[in-house]
Amino acid sequence: MISAVADTARALRDTRRLAGIAIFVVIGVVFLLVAPPELVNNLDDMIFEVGFATATIQATVPLALAGIGGLYAEKSGVINIGIEGLLIAGAFSSVTLTFFLSGPVDPRLALWLGFVGAILMSALLALLFAVICIEWEADQIIAGLAVWLLMLGAAPFGARVVFGSKNTSGVGVFNKIAIPGLADIPVLGEIFFDAYPTTYIMFLTVPVAWYVLNRTPYGTWVKASGEHPEALDTAGVSVRKVRYSAVLISGVLSGIGGASLTLASAGRFVGSGQTMVNGRGFIAIVTYLMGNYNPVGTFLSGVLFAGMDALQVRAQQIPEVSDAVPADLVGIVPHITVILVLVFFGYTRIPARAGEHYEPGEE
Amino acid sequence: MSDGRVPDAMGSRAYAWLQRLVGASRAERVIISVVALVVAILIGMVFVFVSGAVAECTNDPAVYRLFGFALPLKFLGTEFCYDPINVFYVLIEGSLTDVFGIALTLQATAILLLTGLSVAISFRAGLFNIGTQGQMVLGALAAGVIGPRLVDMVEPGVLGGAIVLGVSMLAAAIVGGIWGAIPGVMKAYADANEVITTIMLNIIASGLAITVVRDVLGQSKVQTEALPQWAMFTSVVLPTNAKFSMLVLAGAVVLTVALWYVLNYSAFGYNLRVSGIQPDAAEYSGVNAKRVIVATMTIAGILGGLAGAAFVLMAQGYWADGVPAYGFDGITVSVLAANSPAGIIPAALLFGTFRSGTIVLQLGAEVPPEIIDVLRGIIILLVAMPEAIRQLAMRWGIEPPEEPAGQAGVTADD
Numbered sequence: 001m002i003s004a005v006a007d008t009a010r011a012l013r014d015t016r017r018l019a020g021i022a023i024f025v026v027i028g029v030v031f032l033l034v035a036p037p038e039l040v041n042n043l044d045d046m047i048f049e050v051g052f053a054t055a056t057i058q059a060t061v062p063l064a065l066a067g068i069g070g071l072y073a074e075k076s077g078v079i080n081i082g083i084e085g086l087l088i089a090g091a092f093s094s095v096t097l098t099f100f101l102s103g104p105v106d107p108r109l110a111l112w113l114g115f116v117g118a119i120l121m122s123a124l125l126a127l128l129f130a131v132i133c134i135e136w137e138a139d140q141i142i143a144g145l146a147v148w149l150l151m152l153g154a155a156p157f158g159a160r161v162v163f164g165s166k167n168t169s170g171v172g173v174f175n176k177i178a179i180p181g182l183a184d185i186p187v188l189g190e191i192f193f194d195a196y197p198t199t200y201i202m203f204l205t206v207p208v209a210w211y212v213l214n215r216t217p218y219g220t221w222v223k224a225s226g227e228h229p230e231a232l233d234t235a236g237v238s239v240r241k242v243r244y245s246a247v248l249i250s251g252v253l254s255g256i257g258g259a260s261l262t263l264a265s266a267g268r269f270v271g272s273g274q275t276m277v278n279g280r281g282f283i284a285i286v287t288y289l290m291g292n293y294n295p296v297g298t299f300l301s302g303v304l305f306a307g308m309d310a311l312q313v314r315a316q317q318i319p320e321v322s323d324a325v326p327a328d329l330v331g332i333v334p335h336i337t338v339i340l341v342l343v344f345f346g347y348t349r350i351p352a353r354a355g356e357h358y359e360p361g362e363e
Numbered sequence: 364m365s366d367g368r369v370p371d372a373m374g375s376r377a378y379a380w381l382q383r384l385v386g387a388s389r390a391e392r393v394i395i396s397v398v399a400l401v402v403a404i405l406i407g408m409v410f411v412f413v414s415g416a417v418a419e420c421t422n423d424p425a426v427y428r429l430f431g432f433a434l435p436l437k438f439l440g441t442e443f444c445y446d447p448i449n450v451f452y453v454l455i456e457g458s459l460t461d462v463f464g465i466a467l468t469l470q471a472t473a474i475l476l477l478t479g480l481s482v483a484i485s486f487r488a489g490l491f492n493i494g495t496q497g498q499m500v501l502g503a504l505a506a507g508v509i510g511p512r513l514v515d516m517v518e519p520g521v522l523g524g525a526i527v528l529g530v531s532m533l534a535a536a537i538v539g540g541i542w543g544a545i546p547g548v549m550k551a552y553a554d555a556n557e558v559i560t561t562i563m564l565n566i567i568a569s570g571l572a573i574t575v576v577r578d579v580l581g582q583s584k585v586q587t588e589a590l591p592q593w594a595m596f597t598s599v600v601l602p603t604n605a606k607f608s609m610l611v612l613a614g615a616v617v618l619t620v621a622l623w624y625v626l627n628y629s630a631f632g633y634n635l636r637v638s639g640i641q642p643d644a645a646e647y648s649g650v651n652a653k654r655v656i657v658a659t660m661t662i663a664g665i666l667g668g669l670a671g672a673a674f675v676l677m678a679q680g681y682w683a684d685g686v687p688a689y690g691f692d693g694i695t696v697s698v699l700a701a702n703s704p705a706g707i708i709p710a711a712l713l714f715g716t717f718r719s720g721t722i723v724l725q726l727g728a729e730v731p732p733e734i735i736d737v738l739r740g741i742i743i744l745l746v747a748m749p750e751a752i753r754q755l756a757m758r759w760g761i762e763p764p765e766e767p768a769g770q771a772g773v774t775a776d777d
Binding site: 081100132136137138139141142143145146147148149150151152153154156157158160161162166272273274278279282285286326328329331332335336338339342343344 | 410414417418491493549553555556558559560562563564565566567569570571573574577578685691694695698731733734735736737738739740741743744746747748750751
């Protein structure tokens with residue numbers, strides 16, 4: 001009886017996942033119908049190309065990492081809607097720290113130090129968020145929004161202080177690392193085995209995050225902390241510590257994700273408007289909702305959104321296409337997709353006690 | 364969620380915080396906001412001072428002094444160039460001491476009243492609407508597109524000007540209302556989390572607006588045609604070139620009072636507040652929660668759209684990319700006001716002062732004006748934890764007077 005219920009629930013969940021993929025297909029079809037011929041005729045050039053695949057994987061890195069981090073936090077009972085702020089912190093501090101260190105140390109080393117610094121900064125911000133939510137019982141949504149708005153102000157402010165402009169100067173990017181042997185495989189080698197370090201970090205993080213969540217005691221604690229903290233308490237595990245660690249994980253992963261936007265892509269920080277992060281933190285939240293709190297699912301939905309993003313970037317690079325289709329209109333396609341996915345995925349089974357403060361010892 | 368209400372990823376959790384804020388007595392709310400503001404400014408000062416360590420010092424030690432010490436201040440082998448006290452002094456002094464500054468302050472205040480109300484009404488209904496910025500951008504676009512078209516059709520003059528302003532505002536209200544209704548419908552009928560949909564819609568709004576101006580209207584620059592002076596709101600009092608119109612401010616204040624009345628004394632307002640505090644109870648008592656959500660978001664959108672119209676028709680005279688972030692400021696204004704229309708007026712005035720002060724900052728001191736955006740985040744962060752602020756207030760010896768039990772909650776309190 002119980003297993004039948006569970007099976008039905010699982011089947012429903014799978015239906016929803018299919019629905020999500022269906023949305024992408026429908027958008028694709030509608031897109032082909034309404035898109036000008038210049039775009040459709042060039043579509044094969046845009047997609048069936050190593051550059052597109054590489055760009056997609058690269059664009060997946062911040063989404064998947066921030067998404068998996070957010071997933072851990074939310075599973076533990078702390079909804080971290082401030083991921084966008086953590087990504088901005090990672091992106092900005094990576095560039096700024098690298099800039100300051102480029103003089104005293106070797107530029108290559110400076111990039112790595114900037115990278116580590118970005119992770120620390122993002123983790124510190126996540127720690128602040130955790131203290132506010134866990135110790136001070138702040139509302140998690142408002143506190144998360146505050147983290148985002150704080151960084152939306154602080155990063156451009158910092159850029160103005162250090163660089164005299166909201167956009168920083170360039171500090172260079174990591175060298176791509178080719179894995180000997182594997183990198184020589186045609187097509188696949190170029191896409192997967194000749195990549196930036198952050199890409200490899202993502203490919204490592206996805207299975208590790210899945211394993212830790214589903215096959216280790218810590219993963220069980222994280223889940224219990226969000227579903228039934230009293231049980232965890234009774235078992236002698238500190239709910240506080242579990243929640244702190246999960247939020248810190250979201251800080252570390254978002255820091256890597258934010259730094260990947262700069263040190264493994266743009267080489268500088270852009271602080272105008274919504275900053276260069278441009279809503280990726282919120283898209284990351286949607287990736288784990290769509291991925292049903294599964295790190296692998298989160299990664300795969302990240303690939304879908306990143307693919308859309310890479311497609312719109314490609315569309316702007318092909319002159320025929322960019323002349324026919326307004327770049328800014330193509331640029332918002334990923335965000336429209338996010339909304340459509342949410343409309344179909346709004347009903348997500350969130351952890352029972354996510355968003356609530358937990359007072360140890362309460363019944 | 365046994366009553367069949369569809370649980371939402373985050374929304375329903377928000378009610379607890381709202382309940383705490385709304386449940387607090389009026390005196391408590393004022394204390395929380397004032398203490399949060401003072402602490403935020405103190406943190407902001409520390410932030411400015413520390414930032415001065417990484418900045419390149421260009422200031423004249425003879426002019427800039429902090430506690431009698433010449434700046435840059437040197438200790439621990441570092442030069443601190445920023446004067447945190449002077450920054451806030453300039454912010455306030457520049458916007459309140461001369462007619463130009465006052466006019467700019469009131470200009471920002473009028474727009475912030477509208478964006479603050481837009482946020483407040485949705486927060487009161489338990490909806491975390493972050494979309495005021497996008498609604499404002501598109502409202503401003505509507506006014507900026509319709510206005511110049513009308514200018515060609517009417518006779519220049521007071522009547523012509525009134526027609527241009529009236530129709531442009533109507534267009535802005537409609538466009539803003541629709542843009543607000545979209546996430547409302549998505550929330551009500553598909554339970555799509557409004558925080559994320561509205562933030563996405565903000566980004567979509569700017570992309571759409573740029574496309575409309577550049578590719579549909581075919582403007583070479585990303586801005587619409589400028590309105591002639593007669594087709595803009597005129598300055599009735601304070602006739603400076605600061606582009607402030609008392610008419611707009613008066614209109615915004617009237618709307619504030621109207622919204623206060625609707626929230627507290629109408630059936631709709633009651634339903635809205637009950638939905639915000641106790642959504643399940645509202646459902647049981649026969650409130651159509653879905654309709655309340657859509658209506659609330661539409662009104663919020665209309666207010667956001669009007670804010671955009673006020674910006675174009677009073678301040679800028681045309682739409683251009685990079686509409687100032689009054690929509691995000693509106694969140695801080697609303698949160699500081701504990702989401703009550705009565706509190707919006709002082710909160711908007713305060714933030715209006717800061718906003719006009721940033722213009723002075725841009726001209727004078729070398730501290731970047733983005734310090735206000737930092738402050739915006741710090742204030743929300745502090746108000747998010749009323750418990751902590753209350754404890755701090757008590758430590759400082761400020762205690763709210765005891766209120767009779769049962770008065771908190773859904774009463775006809777502001």
